[in-house]
Amino acid sequence: MSQHPKLAILGFGTMGQAISAGLVEASGYPAGLIHAVDLHPAAGKARAEALGIRLSREAEAAAREAEVVLLCVKPRELKDLLDGLTAAGALGHRPLVVSIAAGTTLAFLADHTPGATPLVRAMPNTPCAIRKGMTVLAPGKGVTEAQLAAARALFEPLGRVMDLDEKHMDAVTGLSASGPAFMFVILESLAEGGVQCGLPRAVAVELAAQMTLGAASMVLETGRHPAALKDEVTTPAGCTIAGLMVLEDGRIRSVVARGIERATQVAAGLG
Ligand SMILES: NC(=O)c1ccc[n+]([C@@H]2O[C@H](COP(=O)([O-])OP(=O)(O)OC[C@H]3O[C@@H](n4cnc5c(N)ncnc54)[C@H](OP(=O)(O)O)[C@@H]3O)[C@@H](O)[C@H]2O)c1
Structure with a gap:
């Protein structure tokens, strides 16, 4: 060809x-x-x-x-x-x-x-x-x-x-094809947090987006596991672990993972 x-x-x-x-x-x-x-x-x-x-x-x-x-x-x-x-x-x-x-x-x-x-x-x-x-x-x-x-x-x-x-295509659809929508909601939430703490909205959106880009690039470019990279940001008794505790209280991991699971199930039925 x-x-x-x-x-x-x-x-x-x-x-x-x-x-x-x-x-x-x-x-x-x-x-x-x-x-x-x-x-x-x-x-x-x-x-x-x-x-x-x-x-x-x-x-x-x-x-x-x-x-x-x-x-x-x-x-x-x-x-x-x-x-x-x-x-x-x-x-x-x-x-x-x-x-x-x-x-x-x-x-x-x-x-x-x-x-x-x-x-x-x-x-x-x-x-x-x-x-x-x-x-x-x-x-x-x-x-x-x-x-x-x-x-x-x-x-x-x-x-x-x-x-x-x-056999993986429905999960791919739920994760990387639907995923941008999930990330936009997460980005919006991150920015809302900044606004709640006094940042101008445009600044909060830019900080959230560039931070997300940087974090994702670290995973892709270093090949390291996200959990190891997370641990490096997390000082004992510091502000990051305090924030992480609140996210865990809200069951952030299972909520996000179940969102992917649900999108995958719906993708499988679309054809
Ligand atoms: N959007 C995403 O994020 C995404 C990601 C990955 C894969 N996909 C897949 O990509 C496909 C397209 O999604 P999309 O979001 O681009 O949809 P879309 O914006 O609705 O585009 C589909 C286009 O196809 C046209 N169309 C319908 N029947 C046609 C026909 N017989 N001949 C020629 N054109 C026809 C539609 O025209 P009218 O609207 O004028 O009828 C519409 O403009 C879907 O199968 C989806 O599963 C989408």
């Missing part, structure tokens, strides 16, 4: 736009090779024009020409879309089909595409829009190294990429 395969992006909403922007702006993907499709293209028109990509309502035409078809519609919209493309013969040339739909299994995708279509499940997140994303890929049966590399090349400009077995 060529370095920049002809790409159809079906669904130009939050994720379709985020991925398109990352590809064109960060990886220098030639905009002329991307054909985005949406049911209501007017909503994404300005974004598509700014990126220089084609945006239409023509899913069949886009798929027919594409070497890679990236599915960015909601899980409930996938069946009709794929059945329509298959019936029209628009996937007859067996393009690589990459789906980012939550809870939608490779088996489901195989049931609604022509036999022997190479399939990859991907789970990105919204920080892909600023190239700080996390994407996990799960290849279907028979996907070649070159095809998986082509899928990887779509997401690598948008942040980190990891390959995992499909």
